[in-house]
Amino acid sequence: MDDFERLRGRLFGIAYRMTGTATDAEEVLQDAWLRWQDVDRTTVRDPDAYLAKVVTNLAIKQLTSARARRETYVGEWLPEPVLTGRAEFDALGPLEVVAERESVSFALLLLLERLTPAERAAYVLHEAFAYGYREVAELIGTSEANARQLGSRASKKLAAEAPHEQPVDRAGWRKLVERFIAAARLGEIEQLEKLLAEDVVSRADSGGKVTAARNVLIGRNRVARYLAGAIQRFGGGIEAYLAEANGGPALVAAGPDGVVAICFIGIGPDGVTDVQFVMNPEKLTFATAQVSRIGGPSDLSW
Incomplete structure (x- = not known):
């Protein structure tokens, strides 16, 4: 097997954690593959390190460009989700332990947006892929001392926002969400409010391409009314799956x-604390392709 194909999952994982979108990660991998075709393989002593370096630096460049574009993005910007938990959804590889799940969690990807591209690279490579700081330095083209400093700054910024997540009680989550959906579909605002924390926050990423709130909504009553209206609009053959x-x-x-x-x-402890909607059609093409591989959305439920 070609080294690039052997490493594809790992390379995609680096690019996705770096850019926050599967679309950008795929573009990075395509550029990296083209470079791999042009290189004299006899000069590459360590294909794993070489390709990781190429992908990391392409991802830094892609992220820098993407952030410039986001300045004119319509409404809230959220990461692009990737379906996981099944062998058919292999883009990020198996997420068998808490640390692996945390490294791609939606909450962490949001927080990673607060880092500089260099800080993000150092954090992702060290924390998610266990590269030592000497290796990180080689991958991003800096000194070991600077790589260590970048990683330290990144960790401190993230720690200040308490990114560590507790394991989710999936049975409890499912029960509450099913009640949440039922109340929203029936327009039972009072019942819906009882399921929300007082300072609940709702964000929706539509990119201006579909109808959605363009600003962050905060507070039980405002969020309840918005969610009831939003979920009731999902009709015409649209179904919700856990x-x-x-x-x-x-x-x-x-x-x-x-x-x-x-x-x-x-x-x-007080109910639903935050609701993050990704609705921009461009950010759902990857997930749609994943669903098509299992035969359809009716096979999604867990």
């Missing part, structure tokens, strides 16, 4: 033509 995305439970809305929304619902 599935796994980015290593955690998610709500996937899909119809005959594919996925139309993926929703991450955070739960705390």
Whole structure:
């Protein structure tokens, strides 16, 4: 097997954690593959390190460019979700332990946006892929001392936002979310409010391409009314399925033509704490392709 194909899963994992979108990660891998075709393989002593370096630096370049584009993005920007938890959804590889799931969690990907591209690279390579700082330095083209400093700064920024997530009680999550969906579909605002934390936050990423709130909504009453209206609009053959995305439970809305929304619902002691809707069609093409590999959305449920 060609070294690139052997390493494809790992390389995609680096690019995805670096850019926050599967679309950008695929573009990075395509560019890396083209470079791999042109290189004299006899001069490459360590294909694993060589390809990791190429992908990392292409991802840094892609992220820098993407952030410039996001300045004109319509509404809230959220990462692009990837379905996980099944052999058919192999883009990120098996997420068998808590640390592996955390490294691709939606919450962490959001927090990684607060880092500089160099800090993000150092953090991802060291924490998610266990590269030593000497190796990190070689991969991103800096000194070991600077790589260590970048990683330290990144860890401190993330720690300040308490990114460590507790394991999700999936049975409890499912029960609460099913009640949440039922109340929203029936427009029972009071019942829905009882399921929400007082300071619940809702974000929706539509890219201006579909109808959705363009600003962050905060507070039980505002969020309840918005969610009731949003979920009731999913009609005409659109069904909701409980599935796994980015290593955690998610709500996937899909119809005959594919996925139309993926929703991450955070739960705390007082109920639902945050609701993150990804609705931009361009950010759902990867998930739709994943669903097509298992025969259709009706096979999503876990």
